[in-house]
Each structure stands twice: as structure tokens, then as C-alpha cells.
Amino acid sequence: MSVFSVGPKVYFGQGELKKLREINCKKAFIVTDPFMVTSGFINKVTDQLEQGNIDYEIFSEIVPDPPIEVIAKGVKVMDKFNPDAVITMGGGSAIDAAKAISYFRTLVKTGLDSSAKIEKPKFIAIPTTSGTGSEVTAFSVITDKKFNMKYPLVEEAMIPDMAILDAELVKSVPKAITADTGIDVLTHAIEAYVSTNATDYTDALAEKAIKLVFKNLKRAYDKGDDMEAREKMHNASCIAGLAFTNASLGINHSMAHILGGRFHIPHGKANALLLPYVIEFNANVKMTSAQEYTRAAIKYAEIAKFLGLTTSNNVREGVKALISAVKALIKNLGIPNKILDLKINEVDFKESLNEISDIALMDGCTPTNPREVTREELNELFKKAFYGR
Incomplete structure (x- = not known):
């Protein structure tokens, strides 16, 4: 039950x-x-x-x-x-x-x-x-x-x-914090939507939060005293919270937790650096045929559809459209697209890769990720986020 x-x-x-x-x-x-x-x-x-x-x-x-x-x-x-x-x-x-x-x-x-x-x-x-x-x-x-x-x-x-x-x-929250926290809201909602514990109830909340973020985050970032955008983002944060406290999250947060703990990257920024790569990994559309699309890929495509990012019913195109939209939003908020831009020591990062992947694997958010993941796969995701590729 x-x-x-x-x-x-x-x-x-x-x-x-x-x-x-x-x-x-x-x-x-x-x-x-x-x-x-x-x-x-x-x-x-x-x-x-x-x-x-x-x-x-x-x-x-x-x-x-x-x-x-x-x-x-x-x-x-x-x-x-x-x-x-x-x-x-x-x-x-x-x-x-x-x-x-x-x-x-x-x-x-x-x-x-x-x-x-x-x-x-x-x-x-x-x-x-x-x-x-x-x-x-x-x-x-x-x-x-x-x-x-x-x-x-x-x-x-x-x-x-x-x-x-x-x-x-x-209304007086600085632009950088508005950006980081806003992407945290988006990550909460997207991860809740594709979680293995997602239900009709959590999907409804996650969908609304995603729509609110795409409509209001850039407005709140550009003009902090836009009280309508501020109120909508405040509501979106709460609504996404209601979604993920019931559905839980996934490896985006598992990886962000250790990036924050080990390299002191602000949590929302860590989520932003990872999100496009995690969506791509979970969807796995490059390795599947149209008859074998994963549940996660189908749900990511649903997000693209209800955001109006595509009119196509093609799952592969929907996933690509969502990843592109997420990258564009992150760029427009002034968030770097790779960890390397944050002046994190490359040698330290490489030396700690297996350890941080093991910690992310054991994180409490990992079990509800829509795709099972190995240490090696987490290593690759961390490297993609580090180098921006």
C-alpha cells in the first residue's frame, strides 16, 4: 500500500x-x-x-x-x-x-x-x-x-x-542565491517526478512546481522586487517539498550531497552542475529503441511536453528538449556549466573520485533513482560534470 x-x-x-x-x-x-x-x-x-x-x-x-x-x-x-x-x-x-x-x-x-x-x-x-x-x-x-x-x-x-x-x-535575496536555490527547487521536482516512489499525488505536485519554476525563476532572478515571481517561486519550493518528501529523490541529490560536503559547493549550484547529465543518464535514450524506452525517459518527455518545449510525441526528442531547456535556464542564471569553473583542484577531484562515488552510492536518495547505478557510472557522471562534457 x-x-x-x-x-x-x-x-x-x-x-x-x-x-x-x-x-x-x-x-x-x-x-x-x-x-x-x-x-x-x-x-x-x-x-x-x-x-x-x-x-x-x-x-x-x-x-x-x-x-x-x-x-x-x-x-x-x-x-x-x-x-x-x-x-x-x-x-x-x-x-x-x-x-x-x-x-x-x-x-x-x-x-x-x-x-x-x-x-x-x-x-x-x-x-x-x-x-x-x-x-x-x-x-x-x-x-x-x-x-x-x-x-x-x-x-x-x-x-x-x-x-x-x-x-x-x-524579495532581497541576492541574484546568485536566487539562482542556486531556484535550481534546487527544479531538481527536487524533476527527481520526484521520475522517482521509483512517484505516485499520481506526487506527480501532480511535481508538475506544478516545474511549471512555476520555468515561468518565474528567471523573472525573480532578473528583478528581485517582482513580488509575483517571488511569491510563485516561494510556493514552488514548498510544493516541490511536498512532492519529494513523499516520493523521495535520486542520484542528482546523492551526488550533490557529497560535492557539497567534500568541495563546499553550494547545494543548489551542485544540483545545477549535475542535472543535465543525470537526466541524460537516467533516460538512457541513446541505448534503447523506441519500443524499449525506460519509464524515466517517458516521464522526462512528459515534462518537455507539458512545458511546451516540444509538440512531438517522440520520447527521444522530448528528453533532448528538456535537457536543452535545463541547460539554457542554468546558463541564463549565470551558473557555471562545469565544476572546473569553480576552481576545484583537478588532482584532488580525480584522487577522491572513487570515494565520493561510493558515498553517493550509499546516500539515502539513491534507492529511488529511476535507474540503478554503479560506482563506475557515478565516476563517469562526476567527470562529465567536472569537465562539462
Whole structure:
């Protein structure tokens, strides 16, 4: 039997932070990054809490690719404050960290006393980038700095209870981050659409997210104060999150996780560098006849068709059209088309190739990739992305 989880209650639009006054709690633990505090952005949250007479404490030590050590410190600070609500504001790193902190705090408390009944604090996520969809997913990615590895955690208990999508919070996001996070949304949606766990429910969400990205990402990139485009991309991020938290992802994310952990490439950019090659690999149209097209190839061609990239029913042409459109979008967003352009040391990359391929092979996203993959095939995909061929 298949299962589809609807997820948290989502408030979207502009000015939705006022919902924080109504969360019915006494103490809120706020997890965010230093910029949200120094820029005064966090005041948008604390002002609402003060109007609701809610006590709060801010934990603002979250950094990009949050390491295990920060999660452990957050658990201690949260436990001492003992809140009945957790509010996280920021990009994917802040939301992922808050998930892990809240989850492990509950795990530690119940582990110390098996008879203890710990009431899980209400969890509210407020994204300030339009990319990860973390505000509605069961996924959290934390980093082991010692081994330069990212670990994707998947626990249903980490899904937030409420997500607040306020487009006002993303209108000042820089162009480069708009581009990287936007391609992350696209990758989430495409991978969910072709996942072996895809269903009618996840396909509907993934399709809508893909359409929103192709229509609005370049607009948001070109003109940051285009509030319609910003709101649509914020919605697309959330919708894609609902799709992939149910359908899971594939090797594009498996490979991006280790590229980020090992070479510190921003996650969305890593996805962009890989996406055309992963689509080509999964579709495998060069090696098949018209009678033997893979399910993935057929679904990639469906994407090209509903985007209006082709009017043909030819699967091979549809796959080619999608790859061309993805490459064009990435180029128009100023994202490099090869890892080599990021000044990653070529010798280091070659020497680590087998290791990073093995890690990607073991990643939690790999089992739902539409095509089985070997270490050798991952090596080739990494090399294609590195040299842009």
C-alpha cells in the first residue's frame, strides 16, 4: 500500500507572520543564523511574539551546512530553556538544523528515561529562501566537518507542524542565491517526478512546481522586487517539498550531497552542475529503441511536453528538449556549466573520485533513482560534470 502525507498547515502570501501571535504557546525557542539577528530580520518574528505575550530565546549559531557540533549545542540550549514551541527562520540550513535539534532533544530526553512522556514542541518553519522546501519535508541534512560528509536524515517526526511562506522575506535575496536555490527547487521536482516512489499525488505536485519554476525563476532572478515571481517561486519550493518528501529523490541529490560536503559547493549550484547529465543518464535514450524506452525517459518527455518545449510525441526528442531547456535556464542564471569553473583542484577531484562515488552510492536518495547505478557510472557522471562534457 502506498502512502501520501499531506504535511503541515501552510500559510502563504504577504504579511503572514502575524500568525505567530496565535500559536498558543508560552515559550518559543527560535533557531536561526547570525545574519537574521544582525540584519534585524529576526525582529519580524520577535515583534509578533511580543505582541502575543510569548517568551522566547534565540539560538543564532547556525551556519551553512550545519555541523553535528552545532546541533549538539542547540540541543543543550533548547533543553535548558524547555520551550513549548520551536520557531525556525532562515534558509534550508537553519530549518534543517532546527529539525535535527528538536528531534534529537526529544530522543535524548526519552532515551534517558524510557517511561518519560515528552510532549513534542509545536514546530513552525519560516523559510527566507525559495529552495529547499524543508519547511514541509521529513528531510534534514547535517554535516560531519571531520570527514567532509553530509548526512541526509529522514524522520517523519521532523516534519514541521506549520509553515509560513511570506514572500516579503525573499524579495532581497541576492541574484546568485536566487539562482542556486531556484535550481534546487527544479531538481527536487524533476527527481520526484521520475522517482521509483512517484505516485499520481506526487506527480501532480511535481508538475506544478516545474511549471512555476520555468515561468518565474528567471523573472525573480532578473528583478528581485517582482513580488509575483517571488511569491510563485516561494510556493514552488514548498510544493516541490511536498512532492519529494513523499516520493523521495535520486542520484542528482546523492551526488550533490557529497560535492557539497567534500568541495563546499553550494547545494543548489551542485544540483545545477549535475542535472543535465543525470537526466541524460537516467533516460538512457541513446541505448534503447523506441519500443524499449525506460519509464524515466517517458516521464522526462512528459515534462518537455507539458512545458511546451516540444509538440512531438517522440520520447527521444522530448528528453533532448528538456535537457536543452535545463541547460539554457542554468546558463541564463549565470551558473557555471562545469565544476572546473569553480576552481576545484583537478588532482584532488580525480584522487577522491572513487570515494565520493561510493558515498553517493550509499546516500539515502539513491534507492529511488529511476535507474540503478554503479560506482563506475557515478565516476563517469562526476567527470562529465567536472569537465562539462
